[in-house]
Amino acid sequence: MASSKSSPPGFVFSILIIISFFNFVTCNNQHILSSCNFDAIYQLGDSIADTGNDVQDNPSSKFARLPYGETFKKATGRCSDGLLMIDYIALSAGIPFLDPYLNKDGLFDYGLNFAFAGATAMSAEDLAKWNVSFVPTSISLSRQLDWMFSYFNTTCRGNKDCFKKNGKALFMVGEIGGNDYNYAFWQGKTIEEVKTMVPEVVETIKQATKRVIGYGATRLVVPGNFPIGCFPVNLTKYQTNDSTAYDELHCLKELNNFSIYHNYLLQQAIAELKEEHPDETVVYGDYYNAFLWLLSKADLLGFDPISLQKACCGIGGDYNYGLSSWCGDPKVPVCENPNERLSWDGVHLTQRAYELMATWLVRDIYPKLQCEYIVSYSSAV
Structure with a gap:
């Protein structure tokens, strides 16, 4: 009888580690937020979370046509090939996908999405004081808050009713502020110049969060910024031969x-909010480390290792991103399998990347939202 060679212990251990890793990514995450008993989710932000407000306002937007939304076989207004992080957060909470506020035929029973592609934290007038004149949309965070409060004033029967209703909801205040910086960078300002804007951008987000709390929100997530130095748009714009x-x-x-x-100052602002509002739960959404986790583990997660920083929908250069030809233009190609790419169009991520980032984020924020305490308290009542 021929002898068989057993696998080396190190090899077996590596395989077990990989299997455990995939189990971590997929196991039970889909409904982990359901124990929080959220009745609704309300989203503020920019293109990272917009589920269709921009295209409702501007039907000729490139986000209103394929290849955007190709996973759905139709464009939905999402700046990706498919779903966004907010969609996976909603799934985890057992909430239907959020319709955009500007869709007057939308279903708003389980919350609303106020996020708008291109939106800024500061208003165009405030950005002008920093000599940032290129602001392609007038939709800022304050405008979205006006929409939110207009909606609540229409649907709530006085403040007490809103406090009761909103106390059972999850509020996502951002990600927002990234475009304030993008417009300044794209206008030619240096990093040191743009850095002077950060305290005011963060203060704007803080004051917006206070307004949301003032309308009865008790559980809020305030996300930080991505590691913008990892994205094809910036890797292309600031490409250098200096390896250091x-x-x-x-x-x-x-x-x-x-x-x-930015994220450091934002976390300081959140700490101040917690001191000022000890009865509310305000949680930092760590988009920065969620993305770095995704990038560092990409080979285990099925992404193409030679295209980690190349856009799926794009053309030109080392990062498949053209500064003058963008995704949605007729001659710009799309990669065969977006699930193997992190970046969709050089600025936004693919559905698969958003899904995995949401997985990491949900597991990070879940214990901080004190959901188990809330559930046991509710059952006792």
Whole structure:
């Protein structure tokens, strides 16, 4: 009888680690937020979370046509090939996908999405004070709050009713602020110049969060910024032959440090909010480390290792992103399998990337939302 060779212990251990890793990513995450008993979700933000407000306002938007939404076989107004993080957060909470506020035929029984592609935290007038004149939309965070409060004033029967209703909802205040910086960068300002804007952008987000709390919100997530030095748009714009400008993940260190600075000030602002509102739960949404986790584990997650920082829908250069030809233009190609790419169009991520980021984020925020305490308290009552 021929002898068989057993697999080396190290090899078996590696296989077990990989299997455990995939189980971590997929197991029970789909409904982990359901124990929080959210009645609704309300979303503020920009294109990272917009489920159709921009295309309702501007039907000729490139986000209103394929290849955007190709996973759905039709464009939905989402800036991706398919679903966004807010969609997966809603799934995890057992809430239907959020319809955009500007869709007057939408179903708003389980919350609303006020996010708008291109939106800024500061108003165009405030950005003008920083000599940022290129602001392609007038929809800022304050405008979205006006929409939100107009909706509540129409649907609530006085403040007490809103407090009761909104106390059972999840409020996502962002991600927002990234475009304030993008427009300044794209206008030619240096990182040091844009850095001086950060305290005011963060203060704007803080004051917006206070307004939301003032309308009865008790559980809020305030997301931070992405590591913007890892995205094809910036890797293309600021490409350099200086190898010391890049980190071990091939991201631009200076731009990532800028994001870290924004996120540091934002977390300080959240800490202040917690002191000012001890009865409310305000949680930082760590988009920065969620994306770095995704990028660092991409090979285990089925992404194409040679295209981690290349746009799926794009053309030109080392990062498949053209500064003058963008996704949606007739001659711009789309990769065969978006599930193997992190970046969809150089600025936004693919559905698969958003799904995995949402997985990481949900597991991170779940214990901080104190859902188990809320559930046991509710059952006792």
